Amino acid sequence: MSSAPDNAGPMKYAYYPGCSLHSTAKEYDASTRAVSEALGVELLEIPDWNCCGASSAHGEGHLLSTGLPGRNILLAEQMGLDIAVPCAACYNRLAVANAEMRSDPGLAEKVSGVVGLQFQGTSDVRPLVDIIVNDDGLEAIGARVRRQLEGLKVACYYGCLLVRPPRVLGFDDADEPMTMDNLVTALGGEPVTWPHKTECCGASFSLTRVDVVQKMTGDVLRMARDCGANCVVCACPLCMTNLDMRQGGIESLTGEKIGLPIFYFTELLALAMGLDMVKSCWKMHFVSPEPLLRETAAV
Amino acid sequence: MLRRAGEGGHQTSPALPQGKETVLKTKDDSESRSPVSIGGVTPDSRLRDLVERLSGQKVADCYQCGECTAGCPVAFAMDLMPNQVTRLVQLGLAEEVLACRTIWLCAGCQTCVARCPQLVEPSAIMDALRQIAAERGIKAPEGEIEAFHKAFLNSVERSGRVHEMGMIAELKLKTRKFVKDVPVGLGLFTKGKLSPLPKPVKDRAAVKKIFKELRKHEETADE
Known part of the structure; x- marks a missing residue:
């Protein structure tokens, strides 16, 4: 199924926000809804969606890690829509579960039986960044830009789960993805060339092995800075938490200033499209983007 | 060096990290014996089958090129390298592999999955091993x-x-x-x-x- 209609009606998706967008990533949810509305992408929240199981369920077995995202897929199929997922981790779980149920009828039967809805395999699972950038295209977005993001030198950070495993996901290249880089260019900013686009930030070890996260996230942040970036853009609440919230700790650990504000790609879009709501996002960040935005007159 | 007892010529080297050599040291007896014994450790012949079933991976396909380890962003914190985990599963060295830190430190970032030339998914093997470790009541070192x-x-x-x-x-x-x-x-x-x-x-x-x-x-x- 493709949600992009042949006529010019609004594009509709079943929206799966995921747990983070209701808590630690509220600004991602708010900017996602604002930008989507402005671009004519209609997001209908999946009624009564549940957690996808994220990085914990797959340690408890294949069935549970398919069943949890599976229920959401089945609920979306009832809506007759493809699924839009802003969180890279949720996207990964939903897309993998969908692919596995499509290729394994026995697995699909099991999940269908427990959820009480018959799996049809009719809904595609897509990351929000793919939908926003590729449905209408960058030209359409460029036409909506009110403020060029001049002066923003952006390290586009895709992290792990948006592009891997490539055999299942594959909306962009697994080693050298360009979706967000092209978006930044369309918004008048400058994407920097850097090698850590798809390195891992340490994800869920943020709460347990802080030392491991500080090394992994620190490497990503330092590489971004060393390659000339003055900010980072991401499409994942876990990446944001580690790069933004853990940045202060990383700085005090090594005594060096990094000072890189981190944006969700939807925040940069809202900024460039002149959506006022974005101002309310900045106070949710640990590293305030406001000094950089004043400096570059992008505010 | 590991040697299958009774098959003196067949050797494999799993290249374990420092400190592990003693555990796997070959017990160099020439008498033919069954089942297989590696350094006094009797391999768990079911481990590989169990991991293959739980993970959906063909563990035997791994030919130890080390690509998974080369690209692993958490390798710096691990006690066994990812390719060694797969090797120990191939050898059935359950005790070693189920008690290691590595299976808990895998971030599931899928870099190894993307790069394995044999289309093995090491992170799925780690998932399976965590399950088995929990089932067998092995205390997680992490x-x-x-x-x-x-x-x-x-x-x-x-x-x-x-x-x-x-x-x-x-x-x-x-x-x-x-x-x-x-x-x-x-x-x-x-x-x-x-x-x-x-x-x-x-x-x-x-x-x-x-x-x-x-x-x-x-x-x-x-x-």
Whole structure:
């Protein structure tokens, strides 16, 4: 199924926000809804969606890690829509579960039986960044830009789960993805060339092995800075938490200033499209983007 | 060097990290004996089958090129390298591999999955090994990570979604690390990012049923 209609009606998706967008990533949810509305992408929240199981369920077995995202897929199929997922981790779980149920009828039967809805395999699972950038295209977005993001030198950070495993996901290249880089260019900013686009930030070890996260996230942040970036853009609440919230700790650990504000790609879009709501996002960040935005007159 | 007892010519070298050599040292006896013995350790012949079944991976396909290890972003913190984990599964050295830190430190970032020339998914092998370790009651050397996964899934089972504050409280009670991360926790709270109360799904029974029916460890039940 493709949600992009042949006529010019609004594009509709079943929206799966995921747990983070209701808590630690509220600004991602708010900017996602604002930008989507402005671009004519209609997001209908999946009624009564549940957690996808994220990085914990797959340690408890294949069935549970398919069943949890599976229920959401089945609920979306009832809506007759493809699924839009802003969180890279949720996207990964939903897309993998969908692919596995499509290729394994026995697995699909099991999940269908427990959820009480018959799996049809009719809904595609897509990351929000793919939908926003590729449905209408960058030209359409460029036409909506009110403020060029001049002066923003952006390290586009895709992290792990948006592009891997490539055999299942594959909306962009697994080693050298360009979706967000092209978006930044369309918004008048400058994407920097850097090698850590798809390195891992340490994800869920943020709460347990802080030392491991500080090394992994620190490497990503330092590489971004060393390659000339003055900010980072991401499409994942876990990446944001580690790069933004853990940045202060990383700085005090090594005594060096990094000072890189981190944006969700939807925040940069809202900024460039002149959506006022974005101002309310900045106070949710640990590293305030406001000094950089004043400096570059992008505010 | 490992040697199959009774097959003196057949040798493989798993290149274990420092400190592990003694455990796997060849017991160089020439008498023919069955079952296979490696340095006095009797391999668990079911381990490979079990891992293959749980992970859906053909463990035997790994030819130890080391690509997974070369690209692993958490290798610096691991005790066994990812290719060594697969090697130990091939050899059936259950005790070694089920007690290692590596299976808990795998971040599931899928870099190894993307790069394996044999289309093996090492992170799926790690998932399976964590399951088996838990089933067999082996104490996780990364207790905090294990506690995190439990607290996370308990939160989902309880309310259908993760309630961060409840999950963090449970994690802290389990690990007794109350002062760890207080500043960032307060930061999250003052930014309105942590809610004191959970917002559960309406149909909690549906999620509980998923846990009840699909968490069953029937797949590991050949022991």
